Each structure stands twice: as C-alpha cells, then as structure tokens.
Amino acid sequence: MEYDQHVHTYFSFDSTAQFEDYLAQTAAPFITTEHLELANPDDGGRDDEPDQAAYSAKLTALKRRYANRFLRGIECGDYAPRRADLARYLAAQPFDLVLLSFHHDGHHDFQDPIFRRREPKAHVQAYFERMLTGLEQTTYGDVLAHFDYGLRVLDVTPAQLEAWAKPCLQAIFGQVVRRGMALEVNTKSMDRWQDAELYELVLPWYRAAGGELITLGSDSHTAEKLQSGFAAAKQMLRRTGFTKVAFYEQHRPQLVRF
Ligand SMILES: [Zn+2]
C-alpha cells in the first residue's frame, strides 16, 4: 500500500495540521516527517526539535482510535555547526524514515526572498556545493529531500541548471547511491514552486549514477495536500525509466511497483 513519505503536523514549527485530518483520508500506514531544524533562521534562530515524548503519546492515543499502522519519521535539516546535536537527537529514537534537507545557512532559510537578489549562478553553485559537502560529511538521512529547495524561490531553467550545476549534481547523486539513500520526488516543489522540469532533467542523471531508490513526498503542511500531485509524479517517473517507489520502515526501503 502506498503512502506519503513527507508530511508535517503541528509538531513542526511551520504547520498547524492535525493528524486526525490526514487520517480521515487514508487507511494506509501513516508517517509524519516533522522538522528537526537547529538554529532555525525561519524561527528566530531557535532550535526546533519535535518533542518525541509528546509525539509518542499522540501516536499511542491515535492507535486506540485508528486502524492505520503508525510509523515515525523526521526531516533533519543539516547544519554543520550542530551535527553532533543532530546525530544525538536522531540516535535517541527508533525512526523509520529520516529525510535529509538543506534548508538554511545559519543566517537565512533558502526560501527567503533575499536570495532572489543574489547572482543566481553563484548562489545555485554554492547551494549544491553545500549539499555535496553535507552528504560527504554526515552519516544520517535515508532520503535526500527536495534537492531543489534552494532553487524554489528562484526561476532557474533546466538549461541553466544543466550549465551551472550538472557535474556537482552528478557528484551529489553519486553520494546518494554510495550511501544507499533514496532521492525524493517532492510534489510541492513540482507544483507550488514549478520545479517539475528540473526534476525531469535530473532524474536521468540520478539513474546514470546508479540511482534506483525514489520516494514520493507531498511536503504537506495542511491535510488537503496529502499525496497531492502523485499521479503526475509517477507519470514523470515512468518517462524517466523508474517503475518502483520506496517506502521506509526501520530505515529500510520496501520497493513497490506502481
Ligand atoms: Zn523541507
């Protein structure tokens, strides 16, 4: 049974979504991937660490009322100065799925409109260098989430992405494969941020690097977005030669043909 691999609730600093509103829509297993974001510029520099004891209590209460299977996920925002703290947090819970994201540089979230005023080529190259270094220097994360996050607020064309960053993205996908990670197809990036063409461009590069593991994530922060855009994402995956998507349990991918 397929289910969304990227979902937020009120356990994330930027969502007020309720579990019950998601669960009204699905009998499938359910997993949320709340923001673990240290020194978060989008939240006044605070450490956003979901309260795992409260999360466990919520899951226990939900299990009494819903027949869904409940799994435990997290979206870890890498931040080099705090990697020891991130690793400690991640090791303290039996997570099924850890998304690895590159959201901020310690000063600004990469969705901050301030980045629209930077020289785009240099900014895009710096963003992917940061991602590559992060993948080389960390060991946490099952899935590389929204590879295009730093480009969401920009209007980068496929031709520009290819000209500016193809070798770096090839190295990034090489690291994803070497680490046994999956690449996320983020349907919020495709739809709301209009980056579908960028995904279609890079998926063959990922395949060429040996990439086989793909997850589908809506990045829902409100219940009505659950699994939104999955049909179009699967069509794109078929066009680029993928026939299976991965669902994580205890950090292990289960492959399902679609
Ligand atoms: Zn994210």
Ligand SMILES: [Zn+2]
């Ligand atoms: Zn997210």
